[in-house]
Amino acid sequence: MGFQTDSIHAGQIAEPVTGAIMTPIFQTSTYVQETIGKHKGFEYSRSQNPTRHAMEDNIAALEKGKYGIAFSSGLAAISSIVEMFGQGDHIICTDNVYGGTFRVFDTVFKKFGLEFSFVDTSDFKQVEAACTAKTKLIFVETPTNPMLTLTSLKKLAEFGKKQNILTVVDNTFMSPYFQKPLEFGIDLVVHSTTKYLNGHSDVVGGIILTANKELADKLHYIQNAVGAVPGPMDCFLVLRATKTLALRMREHEKNSIALARYLENHPKVEKIFYPGLSSHPQHDLAKEQMTGFGGIISIELGNLDNARKFAEALKIFALAESLGGVESLADHPAIMTHASVPVEERAKLGISDGLIRLSVGVEDEEDLLADVKQALEHI
Numbered sequence: 001m002g003f004q005t006d007s008i009h010a011g012q013i014a015e016p017v018t019g020a021i022m023t024p025i026f027q028t029s030t031y032v033q034e035t036i037g038k039h040k041g042f043e044y045s046r047s048q049n050p051t052r053h054a055m056e057d058n059i060a061a062l063e064k065g066k067y068g069i070a071f072s073s074g075l076a077a078i079s080s081i082v083e084m085f086g087q088g089d090h091i092i093c094t095d096n097v098y099g100g101t102f103r104v105f106d107t108v109f110k111k112f113g114l115e116f117s118f119v120d121t122s123d124f125k126q127v128e129a130a131c132t133a134k135t136k137l138i139f140v141e142t143p144t145n146p147m148l149t150l151t152s153l154k155k156l157a158e159f160g161k162k163q164n165i166l167t168v169v170d171n172t173f174m175s176p177y178f179q180k181p182l183e184f185g186i187d188l189v190v191h192s193t194t195k196y197l198n199g200h201s202d203v204v205g206g207i208i209l210t211a212n213k214e215l216a217d218k219l220h221y222i223q224n225a226v227g228a229v230p231g232p233m234d235c236f237l238v239l240r241a242t243k244t245l246a247l248r249m250r251e252h253e254k255n256s257i258a259l260a261r262y263l264e265n266h267p268k269v270e271k272i273f274y275p276g277l278s279s280h281p282q283h284d285l286a287k288e289q290m291t292g293f294g295g296i297i298s299i300e301l302g303n304l305d306n307a308r309k310f311a312e313a314l315k316i317f318a319l320a321e322s323l324g325g326v327e328s329l330a331d332h333p334a335i336m337t338h339a340s341v342p343v344e345e346r347a348k349l350g351i352s353d354g355l356i357r358l359s360v361g362v363e364d365e366e367d368l369l370a371d372v373k374q375a376l377e378h379i
Protein backbone atom coordinates (compact mmCIF):
# COMPACT_ATOMS: atom_id res chain seq x y z
CA MET A 1 0.00 0.00 0.00
CA GLY A 2 1.04 3.58 -0.48
CA PHE A 3 2.11 5.73 2.46
CA GLN A 4 -1.12 7.72 2.67
CA THR A 5 -3.32 4.64 2.41
CA ASP A 6 -1.33 2.97 5.18
CA SER A 7 -1.37 6.09 7.33
CA ILE A 8 -5.18 6.12 7.20
CA HIS A 9 -5.91 2.39 7.38
CA ALA A 10 -2.99 0.31 8.72
CA GLY A 11 -3.60 -1.29 12.10
CA GLN A 12 -7.23 -0.25 12.20
CA ILE A 13 -10.44 -2.21 11.89
CA ALA A 14 -14.01 -1.02 12.30
CA GLU A 15 -14.94 -1.55 15.94
CA PRO A 16 -16.86 -4.89 16.01
CA VAL A 17 -19.72 -3.99 18.41
CA THR A 18 -20.91 -0.76 16.75
CA GLY A 19 -18.97 -0.51 13.50
CA ALA A 20 -17.37 2.77 14.60
CA ILE A 21 -14.83 3.67 11.93
CA MET A 22 -12.48 5.31 14.43
CA THR A 23 -10.61 3.09 16.88
CA PRO A 24 -12.22 3.91 20.25
CA ILE A 25 -10.28 5.21 23.24
CA PHE A 26 -10.28 2.06 25.39
CA GLN A 27 -9.95 4.00 28.65
CA THR A 28 -9.77 0.96 30.87
CA SER A 29 -7.14 -0.43 33.22
CA THR A 30 -8.43 -4.01 33.23
CA TYR A 31 -10.58 -6.54 31.30
CA VAL A 32 -13.20 -9.00 32.57
CA GLN A 33 -12.22 -12.68 32.24
CA GLU A 34 -14.78 -15.37 31.41
CA THR A 35 -13.25 -17.81 33.87
CA ILE A 36 -9.86 -17.92 35.56
CA GLY A 37 -7.22 -17.37 32.88
CA LYS A 38 -9.74 -17.30 30.00
CA HIS A 39 -9.78 -13.86 28.37
CA LYS A 40 -9.89 -12.20 24.95
CA GLY A 41 -6.14 -11.47 24.81
CA PHE A 42 -6.44 -8.44 27.08
CA GLU A 43 -5.63 -8.72 30.79
CA TYR A 44 -4.32 -5.39 32.06
CA SER A 45 -3.67 -2.14 30.19
CA ARG A 46 0.06 -1.90 30.99
CA SER A 47 0.39 -5.19 29.11
CA GLN A 48 -2.23 -4.78 26.34
CA ASN A 49 -4.57 -2.04 25.20
CA PRO A 50 -6.49 -2.03 21.88
CA THR A 51 -6.03 1.71 21.21
CA ARG A 52 -2.30 1.39 21.82
CA HIS A 53 -2.04 -1.71 19.62
CA ALA A 54 -3.80 0.09 16.75
CA MET A 55 -1.34 2.99 16.99
CA GLU A 56 1.68 0.66 17.27
CA ASP A 57 0.61 -1.32 14.17
CA ASN A 58 -0.14 1.86 12.23
CA ILE A 59 3.30 3.42 12.79
CA ALA A 60 5.05 0.06 12.25
CA ALA A 61 3.46 -0.03 8.76
CA LEU A 62 4.59 3.54 8.02
CA GLU A 63 8.20 2.71 8.96
CA LYS A 64 8.06 -0.54 6.94
CA GLY A 65 8.58 -2.53 10.12
CA LYS A 66 6.45 -5.32 11.57
CA TYR A 67 6.32 -4.41 15.24
CA GLY A 68 5.67 -1.18 17.13
CA ILE A 69 6.30 -0.83 20.87
CA ALA A 70 4.92 2.42 22.31
CA PHE A 71 6.07 4.39 25.36
CA SER A 72 5.03 7.37 27.43
CA SER A 73 7.75 9.62 25.92
CA GLY A 74 10.56 9.55 23.38
CA LEU A 75 13.04 9.28 26.22
CA ALA A 76 11.16 6.33 27.75
CA ALA A 77 11.45 4.59 24.35
CA ILE A 78 15.19 5.39 24.10
CA SER A 79 15.74 4.24 27.71
CA SER A 80 13.93 0.96 27.01
CA ILE A 81 16.34 0.22 24.16
CA VAL A 82 19.29 0.72 26.52
CA GLU A 83 17.57 -1.45 29.15
CA MET A 84 18.18 -4.45 26.86
CA PHE A 85 21.85 -4.17 27.88
CA GLY A 86 23.73 -4.40 31.15
CA GLN A 87 26.85 -3.73 33.13
CA GLY A 88 30.03 -3.60 31.07
CA ASP A 89 28.24 -3.23 27.72
CA HIS A 90 29.43 -0.38 25.52
CA ILE A 91 27.26 1.91 23.39
CA ILE A 92 28.43 4.29 20.67
CA CYS A 93 26.24 7.36 20.28
CA THR A 94 26.17 10.35 17.91
CA ASP A 95 27.86 13.25 19.72
CA ASN A 96 25.20 15.78 18.70
CA VAL A 97 22.09 13.95 19.95
CA TYR A 98 19.09 15.65 21.58
CA GLY A 99 20.24 17.00 24.96
CA GLY A 100 17.87 14.74 26.92
CA THR A 101 19.25 11.63 25.19
CA PHE A 102 22.79 12.68 26.11
CA ARG A 103 21.65 13.37 29.70
CA VAL A 104 19.96 9.99 30.29
CA PHE A 105 22.96 8.10 28.86
CA ASP A 106 25.55 10.21 30.67
CA THR A 107 23.96 10.65 34.08
CA VAL A 108 21.53 7.73 34.52
CA PHE A 109 22.76 4.69 32.59
CA LYS A 110 26.46 5.22 33.35
CA LYS A 111 25.56 4.67 37.01
CA PHE A 112 24.47 1.12 36.13
CA GLY A 113 27.86 0.29 34.63
CA LEU A 114 27.06 0.89 30.95
CA GLU A 115 29.78 2.64 28.96
CA PHE A 116 29.21 5.26 26.28
CA SER A 117 31.35 6.87 23.57
CA PHE A 118 29.95 10.02 21.98
CA VAL A 119 31.45 10.41 18.51
CA ASP A 120 30.70 12.11 15.21
CA THR A 121 28.92 9.18 13.53
CA SER A 122 28.96 11.00 10.18
CA ASP A 123 32.66 10.01 10.13
CA PHE A 124 32.94 6.20 10.11
CA LYS A 125 36.60 6.33 11.08
CA GLN A 126 35.46 7.70 14.44
CA VAL A 127 32.85 4.95 14.78
CA GLU A 128 35.45 2.27 13.99
CA ALA A 129 37.95 3.79 16.41
CA ALA A 130 35.34 3.83 19.22
CA CYS A 131 34.37 0.19 18.67
CA THR A 132 35.52 -2.37 21.26
CA ALA A 133 34.78 -6.05 21.90
CA LYS A 134 32.11 -4.85 24.34
CA THR A 135 30.25 -2.62 21.86
CA LYS A 136 26.63 -3.79 21.63
CA LEU A 137 24.77 -0.83 20.15
CA ILE A 138 25.27 2.19 17.89
CA PHE A 139 22.70 4.91 18.53
CA VAL A 140 22.44 7.47 15.75
CA GLU A 141 20.42 10.61 15.23
CA THR A 142 20.25 11.63 11.56
CA PRO A 143 19.80 14.50 10.90
CA THR A 144 21.02 15.61 14.30
CA ASN A 145 19.31 17.99 16.66
CA PRO A 146 20.08 20.91 16.23
CA MET A 147 23.06 20.91 13.80
CA LEU A 148 21.35 18.86 11.04
CA THR A 149 24.37 16.60 10.46
CA LEU A 150 23.69 13.36 8.59
CA THR A 151 25.02 9.84 9.08
CA SER A 152 24.96 7.41 6.15
CA LEU A 153 22.23 4.84 6.85
CA LYS A 154 23.70 2.42 4.32
CA LYS A 155 27.17 2.52 5.87
CA LEU A 156 25.75 2.30 9.38
CA ALA A 157 23.67 -0.79 8.58
CA GLU A 158 26.61 -2.46 6.80
CA PHE A 159 28.95 -1.69 9.68
CA GLY A 160 26.50 -2.98 12.31
CA LYS A 161 25.89 -6.24 10.41
CA LYS A 162 29.60 -6.85 9.82
CA GLN A 163 30.53 -6.25 13.46
CA ASN A 164 27.38 -7.90 14.87
CA ILE A 165 26.38 -4.68 16.65
CA LEU A 166 22.76 -3.50 16.85
CA THR A 167 21.96 -0.24 15.09
CA VAL A 168 19.31 2.29 16.15
CA VAL A 169 18.23 5.45 14.37
CA ASP A 170 16.27 8.23 16.04
CA ASN A 171 14.05 9.22 13.10
CA THR A 172 12.15 11.95 14.94
CA PHE A 173 13.34 14.80 12.67
CA MET A 174 12.36 13.21 9.36
CA SER A 175 9.36 11.05 10.28
CA PRO A 176 8.76 7.91 8.18
CA TYR A 177 7.39 10.15 5.42
CA PHE A 178 10.87 11.40 4.52
CA GLN A 179 13.17 8.63 5.81
CA LYS A 180 12.78 4.89 6.44
CA PRO A 181 15.92 3.58 8.16
CA LEU A 182 14.61 -0.03 8.45
CA GLU A 183 14.66 -0.26 4.63
CA PHE A 184 18.42 0.34 4.78
CA GLY A 185 18.87 -2.59 7.19
CA ILE A 186 18.90 -0.61 10.44
CA ASP A 187 17.66 -2.83 13.32
CA LEU A 188 15.54 -0.37 15.31
CA VAL A 189 13.92 3.01 14.69
CA VAL A 190 12.88 5.21 17.58
CA HIS A 191 10.65 8.30 17.61
CA SER A 192 9.55 10.97 19.95
CA THR A 193 5.89 10.83 18.80
CA THR A 194 5.60 14.17 20.61
CA LYS A 195 7.00 15.69 17.40
CA TYR A 196 5.90 15.13 13.77
CA LEU A 197 4.01 11.86 14.27
CA ASN A 198 1.52 13.55 16.58
CA GLY A 199 2.21 16.98 15.14
CA HIS A 200 -0.34 18.97 17.15
CA SER A 201 1.67 19.75 20.30
CA ASP A 202 -0.82 18.04 22.60
CA VAL A 203 0.86 14.70 23.39
CA VAL A 204 4.18 13.51 24.83
CA GLY A 205 5.00 10.00 23.61
CA GLY A 206 7.52 7.65 22.05
CA ILE A 207 7.69 4.49 19.94
CA ILE A 208 10.19 1.87 18.76
CA LEU A 209 9.73 0.12 15.40
CA THR A 210 11.45 -3.00 14.12
CA ALA A 211 11.08 -5.83 11.62
CA ASN A 212 12.93 -8.25 13.93
CA LYS A 213 10.70 -10.50 16.06
CA GLU A 214 13.38 -11.36 18.60
CA LEU A 215 14.08 -7.68 19.29
CA ALA A 216 10.36 -6.90 19.38
CA ASP A 217 9.82 -9.66 21.98
CA LYS A 218 12.60 -8.27 24.18
CA LEU A 219 11.22 -4.75 23.90
CA HIS A 220 7.63 -5.84 24.59
CA TYR A 221 8.95 -7.56 27.70
CA ILE A 222 10.67 -4.33 28.83
CA GLN A 223 7.59 -2.27 27.92
CA ASN A 224 5.49 -4.38 30.30
CA ALA A 225 8.15 -4.95 32.96
CA VAL A 226 9.25 -1.33 33.29
CA GLY A 227 5.80 0.03 32.52
CA ALA A 228 6.48 3.39 30.81
CA VAL A 229 3.39 2.97 28.60
CA PRO A 230 1.30 5.71 26.99
CA GLY A 231 -2.34 6.15 28.00
CA PRO A 232 -5.15 5.26 25.54
CA MET A 233 -6.16 8.89 24.99
CA ASP A 234 -2.62 9.81 23.87
CA CYS A 235 -2.53 6.77 21.56
CA PHE A 236 -5.84 7.85 20.03
CA LEU A 237 -4.51 11.35 19.40
CA VAL A 238 -1.34 10.07 17.72
CA LEU A 239 -3.37 7.62 15.61
CA ARG A 240 -5.64 10.48 14.57
CA ALA A 241 -2.59 12.57 13.64
CA THR A 242 -0.72 10.01 11.53
CA LYS A 243 -3.64 10.13 9.05
CA THR A 244 -2.43 13.58 7.96
CA LEU A 245 1.32 13.01 8.38
CA ALA A 246 2.08 13.09 4.64
CA LEU A 247 0.02 16.24 4.11
CA ARG A 248 1.68 18.01 7.03
CA MET A 249 5.23 16.94 6.13
CA ARG A 250 4.82 18.27 2.59
CA GLU A 251 3.72 21.65 3.94
CA HIS A 252 6.48 21.74 6.60
CA GLU A 253 9.01 21.11 3.85
CA LYS A 254 7.59 23.60 1.35
CA ASN A 255 7.67 26.39 3.96
CA SER A 256 11.14 25.35 5.13
CA ILE A 257 12.63 25.46 1.64
CA ALA A 258 11.21 28.95 1.09
CA LEU A 259 12.51 30.15 4.46
CA ALA A 260 15.93 28.50 4.08
CA ARG A 261 16.43 30.15 0.66
CA TYR A 262 15.53 33.54 2.14
CA LEU A 263 17.68 33.14 5.27
CA GLU A 264 20.68 31.82 3.31
CA ASN A 265 21.06 35.18 1.57
CA HIS A 266 20.27 37.41 4.54
CA PRO A 267 23.26 39.49 5.75
CA LYS A 268 22.35 39.06 9.45
CA VAL A 269 22.41 35.24 9.17
CA GLU A 270 26.03 34.12 9.54
CA LYS A 271 25.40 30.43 8.90
CA ILE A 272 22.43 28.26 8.03
CA PHE A 273 22.00 24.53 8.55
CA TYR A 274 19.32 22.86 6.40
CA PRO A 275 19.94 19.63 4.43
CA GLY A 276 17.71 20.83 1.59
CA LEU A 277 20.13 23.61 0.60
CA SER A 278 22.76 22.69 -1.99
CA SER A 279 25.24 24.53 0.27
CA HIS A 280 24.68 21.92 3.03
CA PRO A 281 27.88 19.80 3.08
CA GLN A 282 25.83 16.58 3.02
CA HIS A 283 23.14 17.65 0.56
CA ASP A 284 23.99 14.72 -1.76
CA LEU A 285 23.70 12.20 1.07
CA ALA A 286 20.39 13.82 2.06
CA LYS A 287 19.07 13.27 -1.48
CA GLU A 288 20.29 9.68 -1.43
CA GLN A 289 18.71 8.52 1.83
CA MET A 290 15.81 10.91 2.41
CA THR A 291 12.82 11.62 0.18
CA GLY A 292 12.55 15.18 1.50
CA PHE A 293 14.43 17.54 3.78
CA GLY A 294 12.06 18.13 6.68
CA GLY A 295 10.98 21.18 8.61
CA ILE A 296 13.90 22.11 10.89
CA ILE A 297 16.35 24.92 10.11
CA SER A 298 19.12 26.15 12.42
CA ILE A 299 20.66 29.60 11.98
CA GLU A 300 23.72 31.25 13.51
CA LEU A 301 23.11 34.87 14.46
CA GLY A 302 26.56 35.62 15.95
CA ASN A 303 25.90 36.06 19.66
CA LEU A 304 23.34 35.75 22.47
CA ASP A 305 22.24 39.37 22.18
CA ASN A 306 21.32 38.92 18.50
CA ALA A 307 19.62 35.59 19.20
CA ARG A 308 17.59 37.18 22.01
CA LYS A 309 16.54 40.19 19.92
CA PHE A 310 15.45 37.91 17.07
CA ALA A 311 13.57 35.48 19.33
CA GLU A 312 11.77 38.27 21.21
CA ALA A 313 10.72 40.01 18.00
CA LEU A 314 9.13 36.95 16.38
CA LYS A 315 5.34 37.21 16.25
CA ILE A 316 4.14 33.98 14.61
CA PHE A 317 7.03 31.71 15.64
CA ALA A 318 6.55 31.03 19.37
CA LEU A 319 9.62 30.81 21.57
CA ALA A 320 9.21 27.30 22.98
CA GLU A 321 10.94 23.93 23.32
CA SER A 322 9.83 21.02 21.11
CA LEU A 323 9.34 20.83 17.36
CA GLY A 324 7.29 19.14 14.66
CA GLY A 325 3.91 20.68 15.49
CA VAL A 326 1.68 22.50 13.02
CA GLU A 327 2.64 25.81 14.64
CA SER A 328 6.06 27.36 14.05
CA LEU A 329 8.44 27.38 17.02
CA ALA A 330 11.83 28.96 17.72
CA ASP A 331 14.27 27.42 20.21
CA HIS A 332 17.58 28.58 21.65
CA PRO A 333 19.34 25.19 22.02
CA ALA A 334 22.21 26.38 24.28
CA ILE A 335 19.85 27.68 26.99
CA MET A 336 16.73 25.64 26.27
CA THR A 337 16.78 22.12 24.74
CA HIS A 338 20.52 21.37 24.96
CA ALA A 339 21.40 23.00 28.30
CA SER A 340 22.29 19.55 29.70
CA VAL A 341 25.16 19.21 27.18
CA PRO A 342 28.39 20.48 28.82
CA VAL A 343 29.58 23.92 27.60
CA GLU A 344 32.84 22.61 26.04
CA GLU A 345 30.92 19.89 24.20
CA ARG A 346 28.37 22.45 22.93
CA ALA A 347 31.21 24.67 21.68
CA LYS A 348 32.77 21.71 19.84
CA LEU A 349 29.44 20.85 18.18
CA GLY A 350 28.63 24.41 17.12
CA ILE A 351 25.74 24.87 19.58
CA SER A 352 26.72 28.48 20.20
CA ASP A 353 24.92 31.24 22.07
CA GLY A 354 23.95 32.73 18.69
CA LEU A 355 22.27 29.56 17.40
CA ILE A 356 18.49 29.49 16.91
CA ARG A 357 16.59 26.36 15.83
CA LEU A 358 13.40 26.96 13.88
CA SER A 359 10.66 24.34 13.66
CA VAL A 360 8.80 25.55 10.61
CA GLY A 361 5.05 25.00 10.88
CA VAL A 362 2.30 24.81 8.29
CA GLU A 363 1.07 28.41 8.47
CA ASP A 364 1.03 30.45 5.23
CA GLU A 365 4.50 30.69 3.69
CA GLU A 366 4.32 34.47 3.14
CA ASP A 367 3.36 35.10 6.78
CA LEU A 368 6.33 33.05 8.04
CA LEU A 369 8.70 34.86 5.65
CA ALA A 370 7.39 38.23 6.79
CA ASP A 371 7.80 37.19 10.44
CA VAL A 372 11.49 36.20 10.20
CA LYS A 373 12.16 39.25 7.98
CA GLN A 374 10.80 41.71 10.55
CA ALA A 375 12.48 39.86 13.45
CA LEU A 376 15.90 40.02 11.76
CA GLU A 377 15.47 43.80 11.42
CA HIS A 378 15.69 44.02 15.22
CA ILE A 379 19.32 42.82 15.19
Ligand SMILES: Cc1ncc(COP(=O)(O)O)c(C=O)c1O
Binds near residue numbers: 076322
Ligand atom coordinates in the same frame (compact mmCIF):
# COMPACT_ATOMS: atom_id res chain seq x y z
C1 LIG B 1 15.40 13.98 18.23
C2 LIG B 1 14.73 13.77 19.55
N1 LIG B 1 14.68 12.54 20.08
C3 LIG B 1 14.09 12.30 21.27
C4 LIG B 1 13.49 13.31 21.99
C5 LIG B 1 12.86 13.00 23.32
O1 LIG B 1 11.49 12.89 23.19
P1 LIG B 1 10.43 13.19 24.37
O2 LIG B 1 10.52 14.66 24.65
O3 LIG B 1 9.13 12.78 23.77
O4 LIG B 1 10.84 12.38 25.54
C6 LIG B 1 13.48 14.60 21.46
C7 LIG B 1 12.83 15.70 22.22
O5 LIG B 1 12.96 16.86 21.90
C8 LIG B 1 14.12 14.85 20.22
O6 LIG B 1 14.16 16.07 19.66
